[in-house]
Amino acid sequence: MSRRTVASILVALVAAGGLFVIEPAPEPAKGAPEAGGSGGSSVIVTGRKQGFEDFTNLALTVSKTRNLTNEAIAITWTGATPTPRTSQLATDFLQFMQCWGNPEAKDFRETCAFGMDLDKPALIGSGGFESTAQAGRRAIYKGDGQVYPIRDPDETPEKTGVRADARMVPFKTVTGERSRDGSAAEPYGTVFDPSAGTRPEEDFDVMGRFLAKETTNEYPYALTAADGTGRVIFEVQNDRLAPNLGCGAPYPAPSGQQEPRPCYLVIVPRGHHNPYNGENVSPRQAAVHGSPFTPALWQHRIVVPLQFAPVEGGCSLDKAERRTAGTEAVAEAVTSWQPVLCANDGPVFGYSAISDFEAAQQVTSPSGSAPGLVYSADPVPSSNPPLVHAPATLSSTVVAINIDYNIINPLHVSGQPPPDEVQRRHGLAVTDLKLTPRLLAKLLTQSYQNDTLTPLAAAPHSIRYDEEFLDLNPDFRYWGRERSATLAGLIVSVGNSAAARDLWRWILSDPDAKAWVQGQRDDGQGMWVNPAYKDLFATPQETFPKSDPGCYRETRFEPIQGRNVEFPLCTLDKWPYMGSMSEAALQTLRAATKGKEQPLRPDPNNPGDATPCCRYADMARKSPGSRFVMSITDSASAAKYGLFTAQLCKTKRDSAGNYVADDCRAPTREAVTAAAATAVASEVRGASVIDPVKAWATPGAYPLTSVSYAVADTSEPAAARKEYARLMRYAAGAGQDPGEAWGQLPEGYVPLPAALREQAMVSASQLENWVSPTTPAPTGGDPGSGDPSPGATPPAPAGVPSGGLTPSAATPAPGTPPVAAPAAQATQGSPLGIIRFILIAALLMGLVGGIAGPILQRFAVRTGRK
Structure with missing residues (x-):
């Protein structure tokens, strides 16, 4: 066979x-959208002076606002106050969310998908104060009644429609369902907690019925660089992925016609003044607290209309x-x-x-x-x-990347601290990454310790400890020392494909990569290929195999069976395949590998005496500012989700023995066109194919x-x-x-x-x-x-x-x-x-x-x- x-x-x-x-x-028929059209649908919006904050210099460009589907849009800005990097996150950042309601209605904020309390990015400094309640739906940061009021004076039923004793801004779905608000009329309950059994419910627990941390598109922490600029990639979701918002689903428009429901991008800039008394806030001494839905902060919102393509398609069925x-x-x-x-x-x-x-x-x-x-x-x-x-x-x-600069705290460095220009990049996106055939071979063969459950001698913990990688990407020498700030496996899709075959052909055309895959130690740190892959390449590969047999195992006593039951955690559990290259790109954007990890926890979906009793924890989604994710995908999917792509490089050694990038190729229009010109005849007359080896040998041609x-x-x-x-x-x-x-x-x-x-x-x-x-x-x-x-x-x-x-x-x-x-x-x-x-x-x-x-x-x- x-x-x-x-x-x-x-x-x-x-x-x-x-x-x-x-x-x-x-599904119902729908008229076809018009073809073509002039130009794109990007828009520029600006902030304003309101209350104690002046955002008039803030100008944001939204890359696309019409004909939207499930995709990503780029949001860039200028004129913002830089986010301080030397303390905890306290001031001067932006928040983004998608909403479905009427922007003029007092309940508009109730229609926004936000409030899952996502993790904050870790900044370089650990001192100072930290902003609290900023990623949830709590209506007010409850202060001491002096610096902050107990309750925002504008948070009244008459002005906002929310109960006077509500503990959160409720969420209202497009179908009319409304979440509990924690008031006496709709009190919080208790929720399962693996460590404590149960605990009191919080606002993000209530939102868990409507959103999930793994799939929500809210962006609670967008950092601004030292020059006042910033960039985020925001995932817009239509009715298929976010049915509670209904964007793009047919609805009775004011015109009387059934049209795709529009939605809105809402941007809430956060400044550095106490929103109640105007006092200038120093992150070393204080912070700007509260949910973006707090009226004193919500007043700064910027609303951008989003027009969605019809979800039911444009052709008669x-x-x-x-x-x-x-x-x-x-x-x-x-x-x-x-x-x-x-x-x-x-x-x-x-x-x-x-x-x-x-x-x-x-x-x-x-x-x-x-x-x-x-x-x-x-x-x-x-x-x-x-x-x-x-x-x-x-x-x-392409190799798609979603990596944020995670620069080490200078106080934790015994020698020379990171240069100032490197420190200023902390939390921003890495846009330039260089890889070689051998580095990709190491990733695809689970040959780093962090990519396998099998102990590997002489293997670096992850690619960011690989000397070849560090020589080509020197900024990573200043990376945070914590092991979590690294790659958790390369995301790949399941199945055989011409793309996988050609990628392996390109890798194995490189003498260093081929020798290493066949069992020769690399000439840097003496690293071996994972033994599970050593004999796989005797014949051409057309897939991205996950061959490592290692498993982590825990045993739990099952009362219903009266015996110990073993729970394995293996390669496909921790580093699962994606169903397609498009999904690989999407999960790269979300910084979520969909894998499992330790510890083994009781399963809240099963009674304590049932089998299976337990499940491994979902691998946590990385929050903006601490992401380190890479995948193999196609160029169209990478572009759809706004992902940067790595350069593929040839290397040589300098006089000191360091690796130097000699020839790097990115999938630019010129490089792809140059590769097309190298096509050779196939066995089918009139149809030529691009040989990745020949393209790699052609100056300026992108091989894949x-x-x-x-x-x-x-x-x-x-x-x-x-x-x-x-x-x-x-x-x-x-x-x-x-x-x-x-x-x-x-x-x-x-x-x-x-x-x-x-x-x-x-x-x-x-x-x-x-x-x-x-x-x-x-x-x-x-x-x-x-x-x-x-x-x-x-x-x-x-x-x-x-x-x-x-x-x-x-x-x-x-x-x-x-x-x-x-x-x-x-x-x-x-x-x-x-x-x-x-x-x-x-x-x-x-x-x-x-x-x-x-x-x-x-x-x-x-x-x-x-």
């Missing part, structure tokens, strides 16, 4: 649901759809194109994200339910049926670049071929225009070079005017015929007569599909094995999805563009 088949079986078992999904129930499926690399582009293609009674194209290898199996399958077009970075050789390939997107695989093809089955009926050809033409035409509107090419893609667009247009004509040959041509064409470079007018694909458009006397009438070929012929060059039966079983069992993907996309199904 091949490794590919084994990997596919493993994915099917881990996913508990197979690679196909059941189509969701139909009364029409039969044309099925497509394929690589996740095209997902953001395809979901942008779909609503425009179906406008004006155009064809509806469904989309299911599956691996490149499964795409090849499906498009060559004789099944009547197989998609007539798939997307793949791997050209698909087949003569039965013949296939037509059209370039669709140009993108890349790929062209994804739209691969169409020529045995489809004439009407289907015409519509698939329309999709190909749109993808290569208006679909290559960059922009944020429906129909445009989303950020993270690079427009296809003119030659590749021309090639796609020719392929579309071949597909639409296809005439079946009387004799099938050899599979894959003639490898020695000299395939053209990308963009040259492609020769006829395998089985395509050179004339292409002239009917043959023996050709069936248009619309008459050829006789279905046996399965063995339908998948030439693409191993299938027993995975077909596993998939059929999964379909019959009605299992849904592989973890979070593959996900059938019909506009509103994927969390990307809905």
Whole structure:
């Protein structure tokens, strides 16, 4: 059995649901949004002078405010007072939240998703005072009646609608449900506590019914740099992820029409004056306290309208759809194109994200339910049926990062303290990170102590202790000494893919990385590869294996069984796979790995005498200011979630023996385009592929670049071929225009070079005017015929007569599909094995999805563009 088949079986078992999904129930039809549009939808807003704070110099730019889905937007600002770095967080920061209500209504703050009491970022200094109650919904910081009043004088039922004895600002959902407020009429209760059994309920416990720390998009602590600037990436959530807000769901608009519900970004700047007497606050002596909902602080709010795309999609579901499926690399582009293609009674194209290898199996399958077009970075050789390939997107695989500078306190340094310019970066985002093939190999093989449960001799605790990494990224030599301020494994997605295969090919093309993976100690600290991976690379890898067998175990006595029960914590528990590269990017943004960790705790969802009694704790989400997360994802997903990406570097040693970055590549438009120009012929005539090794050898080319093809089955009926050809033409035409509107090419893609667009247009004509040959041509064409470079007018694909458009006397009438070929012929060059039966079983069992993907996309199904 091949490794590919084994990997596919493993994915099917881990996913508990197979690679196909059941189509969701139909949803109401909706008119298509307009294509194109001029410019973006960024806005600039400013603060104002109110009370004792003057925010008139504060100017914020919100990168996108229209056509929003589940994605991230960048918020940058200038003119703010720098956040002090040498004491605890007390003054001068910003807070962000998403709200659904009427900004003019007195209950507007009740409609805001905020109050989970997320952890504060650790600043360099530990002295001084700390702001309290600033990340919750407590209506007032209860002071001593002198410096702070017992209750804000404007917190009255007449002015705010909240009960006089309320202990928190209640939360109101879009459906009208309202949380308890802790008053005598709606008192707090008690909650389960692993250490104490129970404890009195607090405001964030009440909010736990509506929000979760792992998924809330509130941003309670945004720090300002020494020059008065700042940047945060804010995750906006539509009705699919935040049903309590309902953003983008249909609602009766003031116009009388059903429209997508708008929502609002609310920004609350925090200053450095006592909000009640105007006294200037020094972090060493005092702090500005209270929830942002406290009236004295809430008055400074800045409200930005957000327009959401309709969550139910933009196409009629009364029409039969044309099925497509394929690589996740095209997902953001395809979901942008779909609503425009179906406008004006155009064809509806469904989309299911599956691996490149499964795409090849499906498009060559004789099944009547197989998609007539798939997307793949791997050209698909087949003569039965013949296939037509059209370039669709140009993108890349990237290492996405979400890392905040965590600089050590100078008082804790025995030698030279960090330079002032480094100290000033504390809490800000790392934008420049350099990695090498060998460093990525170490991360992907769980060869650091912090990335495995197996003791490893001579291994650094994590990558930030690796001398090669420190030489390339010297700021990390000033990092905090606490072990928690480090990477907790590299986030990767489950399953096999061309992206994983090409990444490993690139890594193993590096002599140092290959020698290290094969068992040679590195020439820096004598570090070995994790023994569990030493023999894995005898054959090419197409996945990101998690092969370390180590487990941590605890035993608990189970009264109901009368015996001790063992609870293991293993690799897939602590460092789980993500269901897709898109999810990997999302969790990188959230700084949440979804893993488990010690200690073993009683499970609050089970009685004390039931089995299982216990569960390991969820690995805590890192708060802004202390994040250190990295993942392998696609460039479109990284852009969607506003993530910076690492540079891939070649290194050399200087005279002192230190590693020096000799040649670094980032996935810029120029580097990706340069890589596309290195494409070489594949086994399919007219379809070229980018060899990561050749691209790496080409100056300025980003090695992990790929062209994804739209691969169409020529045995489809004439009407289907015409519509698939329309999709190909749109993808290569208006679909290559960059922009944020429906129909445009989303950020993270690079427009296809003119030659590749021309090639796609020719392929579309071949597909639409296809005439079946009387004799099938050899599979894959003639490898020695000299395939053209990308963009040259492609020769006829395998089985395509050179004339292409002239009917043959023996050709069936248009619309008459050829006789279905046996399965063995339908998948030439693409191993299938027993995975077909596993998939059929999964379909019959009605299992849904592989973890979070593959996900059938019909506009509103994927969390990307809905």
